[in-house]
Amino acid sequence: MNDDPAGPSPENPGPQASGRRDSRIHPARMGHPAGSVTRPGAPPIYQTAAFDVPDLEVLDAISSGTVIGDIYTRDSNPNHRALAETIALLEGAESGAVFASGMGAAAGIFLTLAGQNDHVILSRSLYGKTMQLAAEMQQKYGLEISWFDPTNPEQLRVLLKSRTRFVLVETVSNPLLNVADISALAEELPDSVPLIVDATFTTPELVRPCLLGASLVFHSASKYLNGHGDVMLGVAAGRAELIRKLRDTASLFGQNAGPFESWLCQRGLRTLGLRMRQICETTNVLARQLRSHPAVRKLYHPLLPDHPSYPTASRLYPRGTGGILTVELAGSQNDPVRQFMKLADTIPFSPTLADARTTISHPATTSHRFLSDAERLSLGITRDLIRISVGLESVDQLLEEFVSVLDQIH
Numbered sequence: 001m002n003d004d005p006a007g008p009s010p011e012n013p014g015p016q017a018s019g020r021r022d023s024r025i026h027p028a029r030m031g032h033p034a035g036s037v038t039r040p041g042a043p044p045i046y047q048t049a050a051f052d053v054p055d056l057e058v059l060d061a062i063s064s065g066t067v068i069g070d071i072y073t074r075d076s077n078p079n080h081r082a083l084a085e086t087i088a089l090l091e092g093a094e095s096g097a098v099f100a101s102g103m104g105a106a107a108g109i110f111l112t113l114a115g116q117n118d119h120v121i122l123s124r125s126l127y128g129k130t131m132q133l134a135a136e137m138q139q140k141y142g143l144e145i146s147w148f149d150p151t152n153p154e155q156l157r158v159l160l161k162s163r164t165r166f167v168l169v170e171t172v173s174n175p176l177l178n179v180a181d182i183s184a185l186a187e188e189l190p191d192s193v194p195l196i197v198d199a200t201f202t203t204p205e206l207v208r209p210c211l212l213g214a215s216l217v218f219h220s221a222s223k224y225l226n227g228h229g230d231v232m233l234g235v236a237a238g239r240a241e242l243i244r245k246l247r248d249t250a251s252l253f254g255q256n257a258g259p260f261e262s263w264l265c266q267r268g269l270r271t272l273g274l275r276m277r278q279i280c281e282t283t284n285v286l287a288r289q290l291r292s293h294p295a296v297r298k299l300y301h302p303l304l305p306d307h308p309s310y311p312t313a314s315r316l317y318p319r320g321t322g323g324i325l326t327v328e329l330a331g332s333q334n335d336p337v338r339q340f341m342k343l344a345d346t347i348p349f350s351p352t353l354a355d356a357r358t359t360i361s362h363p364a365t366t367s368h369r370f371l372s373d374a375e376r377l378s379l380g381i382t383r384d385l386i387r388i389s390v391g392l393e394s395v396d397q398l399l400e401e402f403v404s405v406l407d408q409i410h
């Protein structure tokens with residue numbers, strides 16, 4: 001048997017040819033380059049399951065938190081820690097944590113903060129899978145849920161109970177883009193009830209909920225934070241004692257992210273400011289230009305005066321609310337959504353958002369599919385709605401493409 005992966009060849013007979021090989025040599029023990037006096041400009045990827053600990057004293061010191069170190073990647077890894085610290089800094093929060101997906105972060109929050117017979121207050125218009133998660137917690141673990149409209153913070157007064165463990169809202173709701181007034185919500189709550197904010201749609205470039213009174217903010221980093229449509233990841237930031245508990249849950253339930261995904265998101269964050277600025281500018285222009293097209297029955301964007309959240313949005317988000325734009329197409333009898341998708345062959349139908357490219361989605365059959373027709377209509381989600389997630393293409397190119405499609409379906 002030959003242990004050298006390259007294998008000996010007639011030209012390169014390998015160490016065996018000249019005599020017995022040192023029996024301590026094995027490729028499984030190699031791969032660490034000799035020490036260098038320089039360090040890489042981009043962070044390395046620590047693609048490892050475990051870390052070698054020098055001795056028992058160091059193990060004790062890491063475990064008790066007196067020195068920083070990693071032991072096992074399910075618990076922590078330098079790529080997780082780097083990303084968690086970056087997110088905490090961007091959010092102006094005490095501490096951060098990383099999860100395998102946005103749903104990992106949401107599940108971690110429910111598992112950590114809400115137990116049997118506890119009560120939580122949730123926005124009526126949460127991301128579809130978060131609502132399903134809450135329903136599962138209700139059925140399996142007896143969690144009691146009150147649903148409310150986060151654009152109406154006074155509702156919290158009558159819903160709060162002594163068993164209320166948290167209030168959960170999104171900065172901007174999907175797909176009709178109602179904007180939560182985070183400070184007003186926080187003011188309604190006693191210190192013992194954390195306000196938790198899913199800020200996936202807005203990112204810390206547009207709003208930093210922890211500075212407005214929220215205790216915890218979380219994101220699907222699969223969306224804008226990574227920003228390139230190639231990673232599943234979740235992050236949370238907030239009060240240190242809450243984050244510590246979330247990290248323990250992530251370790252126990254195996255929710256931690258992989259080092260490579262954390263590294264990719266860290267790279268994506270390098271351009272977050274640039275991307276969000278361009279995406280907001282493009283979206284604002286598209287909203288103003290497309291709203292009066294005859295093929296558009298209604299266009300939802302919070303910075304247009306006819307949107308119900310206009311006053312809150314123009315106060316909280318003067319530069320933009322992100323890249324989501326929702327359009328109700330006119331002409332229901334011709335199934336305009338089907339026509340739109342067929343004609344818009346340069347703009348993919350993709351049931352996600354916040355890719356670098358512009359994508360469209362159909363809320364009635366994707367994000368809100370699990371609701372009944374009546375439930376969907378009560379939320380205002382008709383079959384004729386399409387949700388546009390604006391990407392990094394130029395505004396001129398996108399205007400041309402959308403107007404050309406709309407011209408043809410009318």
Ligand SMILES: *Cc1c(COP(=O)(O)O)cnc(C)c1O
Nearest residue numbers: 101102103127198200220222233
């Ligand atoms: C996508 C999304 C999630 C879920 O995140 P994943 O990374 O897909 O698990 C949660 N909240 C919002 C608002 C989202 O858009």
